[in-house]
Amino acid sequence: MRCAFSVPPLAALLDAGFDVRAVVLPRQDETAEAGVGDHAVVDLARGARILVLDVAGPQGSEGVGAIAAHRPDIVVVACFPWRLPRTVLDAPPLGFLNVHPSLLPRGRGPDPVFWTLRRGERRTGATVHLMDAGLDTGPVVAQAGCDVPEGVRALALERHLAELGGRLLVAAIPALAAGSVTPVAQDDALATTAPVPTAADFSVPTNLPARWAYNFVRGVAPLGGPLTLLVGVTGQRLRLRDAVDYDPEGTLDQPLVRDGESLLVRFKPGVVRVVVSESGD
Numbered sequence: 001m002r003c004a005f006s007v008p009p010l011a012a013l014l015d016a017g018f019d020v021r022a023v024v025l026p027r028q029d030e031t032a033e034a035g036v037g038d039h040a041v042v043d044l045a046r047g048a049r050i051l052v053l054d055v056a057g058p059q060g061s062e063g064v065g066a067i068a069a070h071r072p073d074i075v076v077v078a079c080f081p082w083r084l085p086r087t088v089l090d091a092p093p094l095g096f097l098n099v100h101p102s103l104l105p106r107g108r109g110p111d112p113v114f115w116t117l118r119r120g121e122r123r124t125g126a127t128v129h130l131m132d133a134g135l136d137t138g139p140v141v142a143q144a145g146c147d148v149p150e151g152v153r154a155l156a157l158e159r160h161l162a163e164l165g166g167r168l169l170v171a172a173i174p175a176l177a178a179g180s181v182t183p184v185a186q187d188d189a190l191a192t193t194a195p196v197p198t199a200a201d202f203s204v205p206t207n208l209p210a211r212w213a214y215n216f217v218r219g220v221a222p223l224g225g226p227l228t229l230l231v232g233v234t235g236q237r238l239r240l241r242d243a244v245d246y247d248p249e250g251t252l253d254q255p256l257v258r259d260g261e262s263l264l265v266r267f268k269p270g271v272v273r274v275v276v277s278e279s280g281d
Contacts, residue, residue, distance in 0.1 A: 004155075005079040005162045006041045009099045012166030013076065014048050018173070021070040022051040026081055067091050074173060077131065078165070081110070089131055094176055096131040098138070099169055101161035102194065103145055104129060105186040108136040109194035113158045117219035118201060119192075120212040122148050124157075126165035128172045130183050139183035141176060142168040151218045151243075197225065204240060205230040206255065210270025214246035217274065229265065229274065231255050238263075241277040246270060 013020055023045040045052050053066045067075060067088060074094035077084075089096055102112035103125040109115075116124045125145035132138040144164055148157065175181040202225040204213050217227060217240055227240040233255045244262055250271030257264040262273045 004040055005101065005158055007044055008159065008162035009076060009078045009166040009169055010041060010044055012163075012170050014044075016170040018170070020045075020048070020050050021072060022053050022066070024053045024055055024066055027054050027056045073177070076169065076173075078162070083133075083135060084131065086133060089133070094173075097141065097169065097172065097176075098129055098131050098136070099162070099165035100127045100129065100136055101158060101165065103127060103143060104136055104140060105188065105191035107194045108191055110196055112194040113154050113161065114197050114201075114220060114223070115192070115194040116148060116157070117154060117216050118197070120215065124148055124161065126161045126168055128165060128168045129186075137186060137188075139185050141181055141183050142172040144168055148215075151215060153222055154219045155222060157219070199226050199228075201225075202227050203230050204228065205232060206265060207232050207268050209248070210246045210250070210267040210272045211248050213265075213267050214243045214272050217243035217272075229276075231265075239277045241275040244273040244275065246272040 010020070010023065023041060025041070042052055055066050068091050072092045075092050075096045076099065077096055078099040080098075084096065100107075100112065101124070102108075102116065103123075104127040106112075107115060107124070112124075123145055125143060127140055128142040129136070129140045130138040144167075146160070146164060172181065176183075202220065204217060204227060206213075206229070221227060221240070221242045229236075229238040229240050231238070236256075248270040251269075252264060252266040252271055255266050259273065261275065263276050265272050265274055
C-alpha cells in the first residue's frame with residue numbers, strides 16, 4: 001500500500017481529540033531524511049505539533065526506545081512495512097492496533113486493495129485488529145464492510161477504506177480501554193493472502209468476463225504496473241493504458257476491433273473498450 005493510507009487514521013485520531021505523542025516512520029535507507037516518501041503524514045503530524053520519529057528498524061534498540069520513551073497506552077499502525085518483534089508489541093499496555101484495508105482474514109498482506117480488484121471481489125472493508133507475531137493475523141477488534149464501486153480506481157478505494165478504518169479506530173480505542181469489547185480470533189481457514197503483485201499479476205486474459213477485465217484494468221491502471229492484455233485466440237500481447245467502458249453482453253466477430261483511438265476487445269462473455277499504449281512481443 002502507499003503511505004497515504006496512514007493519513008486518514010491519523011486525521012481521525014486528531015479530530016477525535018486523542019493525545020497522539022509521536023508518529024514513527026520507517027527509514028528507507030541510511031541517508032534518507034525523516035519522513036521522505038511520507039510527506040502527507042509528516043505534514044499532518046507537524047501541523048499538529050506532533051513529534052515525527054524516523055527509525056532504522058524494529059529489531060534494534062532504536063525502534064524499541066522510540067516507542068518506550070513516550071510510554072504510550074496504545075500504538076496505532078497503518079501501512080507500516082515491518083513485522084514487529086514481541087519486545088516492541090508488548091511495550092504498550094493496550095497493545096498495538098493495526099488498521100487494515102480488507103475484511104480479515106481475507107486479504108492478509110501488504111496489498112489487499114490490489115487483490116480485491118484482481119480477484120473481482122465486489123465487497124471489501126476495513127479491519128482494526130490487535131497485532132501479534134504474525135502478519136495481519138491478530139484478533140479483530142472492529143470491522144466494517146462496503147461495496148466495491150464499478151470502475152473505482154485503486155487509490156480512491158484505498159482512501160475510502162482508510163477513512164472507514166479511521167472511524168472504526170476512534171470507536172475501538174475507548175472500547176478496548178474500557179474492556180467493553182472482546183477481540184475475536186481470526187479463522188485461519190478463511191484466510192486469503194495479498195502479497196506484493198508481480199508483473200504476471202497485471203495480466204488481463206481474454207478468457208475471463210468483460211466485467212472483471214474492465215474493473216481490474218480501470219482499478220489498477222494508475223498504479224503503473226505492466227498491464228498486459230493476453231489475447232487467447234491470437235496469442236497477441238498488448239500493453240494496456242486504461243479501460244473506458246464495457247458491455248457485459250456485447251459480442252464481436254473478431255478478437256480485436258479498432259475503434260478510433262480505442263480498441264474493442266472480446267472477452268468471455270462481453271466486450272471491453274480499452275486504450276492501448278504499446279504492443280508487446
